Amino acid sequence: MKKLSIAMLSMVLAGSMLLTGCGGDKTPAQDGADASADTATEYKLASEGKLTMATNAYFDPWEYYEGENIVGIDPEVAQAIADKLGLELVITDMDFDSIITAVAAGKADMGMAGMTVTEERKLNADFSQTYASAIQAIVVPEGSAIKTADDMAGKKIGVMQGFTGDLECAKQFGEESVVRFNKSAEAVMALTQGKIDCVVIDNEPAKKIVAANEGLSILDSKYTQEDYAIAFAKDNTALRDAVDKALGELIEDGTVEKIMNKYITAD
Incomplete structure (x- = not known):
């Protein structure tokens, strides 16, 4: 599913904490930052000295709760980025479709939640x-009459609110066909109770759903393929560029691949 090979195991990050400040102060990269960080660069941060990541922590293995901590691929990648910039990572959990709004308003520095880049989202975020x-x-x-994506026409389709499956299914099959959920567990319950006919969701959470719920299966045909990236406020180009530079280095040196290899098994 990913550009990189992937496997399962988790690593607990620093505990999730709520954002305590949301000013527009400019804060330079902190002392002790990785050499890759430009210490002369000034970043506009929601809270001084902290890199605040907005996410929706119900998208295992990308982000999910382990006890009171939010863990997963995105939190680990974000932690590696924060380390390079010499900043403390703070993770804030919220509804998925509130993430870009929070980032645009300066309440969070970046949105990272298995987020697909779409033309609609690019109107409000970089x-x-x-x-x-x-x-x-x-x-x-199992035994469903739905064999391909085309068979979803006229059916009740469970989607995660604001996710790509929501946007694409509503566009293709109409609003009346889409049933929205904030948590995958709610969608699975509705599916097993016969209240909806199928669920459209990222392939990795889909595999975990099927493994945990007897009687469910994943169709061989995929619905869409998309790219994941980190969202930023349009007026926060200095931070976007700094994070993007750090992310590129983490991809180049294999760190991102190593993180993914902990969580997702190659097919």
């Missing part, structure tokens, strides 16, 4: 380079 590719999969009950 994005980093791509760090992973994803497939939207279709989960159905």
Whole structure:
């Protein structure tokens, strides 16, 4: 599913904490930053000395709760970026479709939540380079009449609110066909109870759903393929450029691949 080979195991990051300040102060990169960080660069941060990441922590293995901590691929990549910039990582959990709004308003510095770059989202946010590719999969009950994406016409389709599956299914099949959920567990419950006919979700969460719920399967045909990137406020180009530089170095030196290899098993 991704541009990189991938496997499972998790690594707990610093605990999730709520944002305590949201001023527009400019804060230079902190002393002790990785040599890759330009210490002369000034970043506009939501909270001085901290890199605040807005996410939706119900998208295993990209981000999810382990006890009270938010862990997963995105938090680990974000931690590596923060380390390079000499900043403390702060993770804030919220509804997925509130992430870009929070970033645009300066309440968070960046949005990282298995987020696909779309033309609609680019109207309200800038994005980093791509760090992973994803497939939207279709989960159905075993024996379902839905065999391909075309068969979803006229069916009740469960989607994650604001995710690409939501946007694409609403566009292709109409608003009346889409049933939105904030958590994948809610969508799975509705599917097993026969309230919806299928669920469209990223392939990796889909595999975990099927493994944990007997009687569900993933169709062989994918729904869409897309690229994941980090979202920034349009007026925060200094931070975007600094994060993008750090991210590029982490991709180049294999750090991003190593992180993904902990969480996602290559097919």
